[in-house]
Amino acid sequence: MTDSTNDQTPPVPADVDADVDVDVVTVPDDLPDIAEVVAPDREISVAVGEPLVRLDELTVEFGGLTALDHVTFDIRRGEILGLIGPNGAGKTTCFNAMTGVYKPSHGTVTMEGASLLGKKKHAITRAGVARTFQNIRLFGEMTALENVVVGLDARHRTSVPGAIFRTPRHLREERESIDRGMALLEFVGIADKATAPSRSLPYGYQRRLEIARALATEPKLLCLDEPAAGFNPAEKQELMQLIRTIRDDGYTVLLIEHDMKLVMGVTDRIVVLEFGRKIADDVPVKIQQDPAVIAAYLGVEEEDDDGAA
Numbered sequence: 001m002t003d004s005t006n007d008q009t010p011p012v013p014a015d016v017d018a019d020v021d022v023d024v025v026t027v028p029d030d031l032p033d034i035a036e037v038v039a040p041d042r043e044i045s046v047a048v049g050e051p052l053v054r055l056d057e058l059t060v061e062f063g064g065l066t067a068l069d070h071v072t073f074d075i076r077r078g079e080i081l082g083l084i085g086p087n088g089a090g091k092t093t094c095f096n097a098m099t100g101v102y103k104p105s106h107g108t109v110t111m112e113g114a115s116l117l118g119k120k121k122h123a124i125t126r127a128g129v130a131r132t133f134q135n136i137r138l139f140g141e142m143t144a145l146e147n148v149v150v151g152l153d154a155r156h157r158t159s160v161p162g163a164i165f166r167t168p169r170h171l172r173e174e175r176e177s178i179d180r181g182m183a184l185l186e187f188v189g190i191a192d193k194a195t196a197p198s199r200s201l202p203y204g205y206q207r208r209l210e211i212a213r214a215l216a217t218e219p220k221l222l223c224l225d226e227p228a229a230g231f232n233p234a235e236k237q238e239l240m241q242l243i244r245t246i247r248d249d250g251y252t253v254l255l256i257e258h259d260m261k262l263v264m265g266v267t268d269r270i271v272v273l274e275f276g277r278k279i280a281d282d283v284p285v286k287i288q289q290d291p292a293v294i295a296a297y298l299g300v301e302e303e304d305d306d307g308a309a
């Protein structure tokens with residue numbers, strides 16, 4: 001498989017299982033119902049509000065710099081949790097420590113009681129954590145549909161001989177992957193661009209495509225790292241609606257985002273970091289009134305969408 005890239009992207013997205021056969025992916029005209037195919041194997045838990053992921057005293061150090069300093073919080077099942085803080089507060093470091101990119105020097109991360117620390121990135125994906133990145137990472141020459149199909153779970157692969165001889169089982173699994181890929185594109189609102197190379201897609205579509213690819217792994221927790229970066233106000237509104245729809249469909253969402261209107265409008269709860277430490281953990285309306293948060297972050301005059309202070 002060729003790992004084509006565009007200028008914005010590294011060669012191979014770290015979370016993608018690159019062994020899936022995606023040679024010729026065409027769009028079928030008899031699509032099944034979305035709900036049947038988006039996540040056929042995902043268990044949708046109704047136990048909303050219980051901790052899904054727990055960070056306990058999580059600490060990450062870079063040489064002499066403590067980027068994350070004994071941070072403790074829960075991500076509860078079924079919520080949209082915002083993770084905010086000024087530049088350099090440790091938000092992305094927190095994502096990276098949770099998803100196996102950085103090794104914490106202290107503390108634990110558990111998901112449904114099992115530790116995520118020390119697991120390889122693919123094992124963390126299999127455990128049910130998916131993420132998007134601040135800088136979009138897609139296979140630029142591949143179509144939108146192909147980008148989602150490569151994100152699909154490994155259990156839909158047949159053996160190498162099966163793929164070579166295109167056995168009935170292989171063809172069935174390939175068809176299932178395409179159906180699921182199309183359903184996911186439809187879910188995020190870009191099915192009309194399924195056959196377009198991802199590098200040719202408008203920026204907002206590429207961001208949605210990243211979300212579709214993350215959802216293809218059937219995560220329990222979806223981590224979005226600044227998904228609204230570069231969006232205009234109308235696109236931000238649409239993104240808020242998409243994030244709510246994802247939550248309402250049974251996923252738990254962790255959201256890093258600088259846009260305060262979006263964060264306050266879409267999250268159920270917010271954790272605030274400053275200099276690597278947690279300074280607040282509450283519902284949006286309380287966060288907005290929290291003196292420590294105002295001093296650290298919200299007190300800084302925000303720029304309007306047109307760039308004026």
Ligand SMILES: Nc1ncnc2c1ncn2[C@@H]1O[C@H](COP(=O)(O)OP(=O)(O)OP(=O)(O)O)[C@@H](O)[C@H]1O
Binds near residue numbers: 062065085086087089
């Ligand atoms: N790989 C690294 N090596 C050294 N220092 C790092 C590394 N990654 C992050 N840092 C430092 O750790 C601190 C936290 O950075 P991080 O990117 O997590 O902050 P952030 O809250 O996500 O910021 P932003 O909102 O600007 O993305 C910063 O001081 C940053 O310079």
